[in-house]
Amino acid sequence: MSDIPQDLKFAESHEWVREEGGGLVTVGISDHAQEALGDLVYVEVPDVGAAVTVGDACAVVESVKAASDVYSPVDGEVVAVNEALADAPELINSEPYGEGWIMQVRLADANALDDLLDAEGYANAIADE
């Protein structure tokens, strides 16, 4: 069983969102997603300052098997990216909810998270796959 922290919100496309307060969120991909992808060998993060839109590809994660787009779960502006992933993409495998985070976004609309799944909703979504 994959790990699904209770305090996070999720998109059906397997990204997670953590509220950091002050309209800031941190975004990464779920434990379920990293496990399905296998060993990650390359991550392309967005540029700081880039605008991201819900459902649009904003990053690429590549495993030994294949490349997968990461879709932004929120609208807003990228204010920080995880530079460590350039040399250590495997952080997403080992700590998908910690050191393997991908980007921080300043939300365009603080209420936008209401459309995302809670932990239980995400658990149900991946159980149906």
Next chain:
Amino acid sequence: MFAQHEAAGAKFVDFAGWDMPIHYGSQLEEHHAVRQGAGMFDVSHMTPVDVRGDGATAWLRHLLANDVAKLKTPGKALYSCMLTEQGTVIDDLICYRMRDDWYRIVVNAGTTAKDVAWMQQQAPAGVSVEPRHELCILAVQGPEAVAKAAPLLGEAGAAAAALKPFNAAAAGDWFVGRTGYTGEDGFEIIGPAQAIQILWDGLLQAGVRPCGLGARDTLRLEAGMNLYGQDMDETVTPLASGLSWTVSFDDAERDFIGRAALQAQRDAGDLPRFVGVLLEGRGVLRAHMAVQTAHGEGELTSGGFSPTMARSIGLARIPAGDADTMDVIIRGKPVPARIVNPPFVRLGKVRVPGLDATT
């Protein structure tokens, strides 16, 4: 063997109609196990095909692009393509000469049905072509593979341990070839399902790591070995696929299927190049990406991540010319890459100039 793979933690994918283990937890660790120790692959989806009869040698010299007359001693193996009359590749295979009237050929999984149909259609009276679907194949590969596997092979053990590379021996239930698809030493072992299952458990206890199709692909790519259906198929010739070395024109009298077409292609000149690619910029090469050279456009036929070099590598078909660099188009952007001669890695050592001192 499904239960044994499941017990070893396998994740499965469908491959040519077979449920195949793609990895058992970490493809990267499996890859390193084969380069540094020993790993095993259940490749029972591939099919041994026995060719028997007094006319076997003469017929195989006609059927295959490489010349089985090179196989002077019993047990010697040959890598060859089987071609259409147009010179394009029906399949690539390993052919072992066991006796003058018995050859064993191992063909790919996805091509077995068409291969056997083609062979049976071509075979003259007195030569039989028999697919051995009931046999399983286990590849045990890596610098420690021979030492760990030979003691478990019973009456075939001593002969197996004494095999030279690209030779095979048969004894009792076992058919053992010192061959592989990884660029490392090791065996490919053919036997009845039950015997292979017992061997698997013994190898597991000896510390041989189960490896999936994923590691098999990164290992063969580092070794610069072609994958049928990706690097070549029925639309291209071996001369356009880096496999000229497997086509034997030496005996001018030998009329093998596809010879006339290949000679015409060779005489016409302007053959595409088939090259190794080392990505210099950031990203991961993947099959079917477009490439730009000074002499025109080409395509990656294979691409991936090299765990041994921690770099991305690939194989590409490009226009003739003396280019030594190219741009690979990754998500719409050109990324610089270097043209290198495969193999990238062989017997645990990086063979790419400039990178070979790093390991």
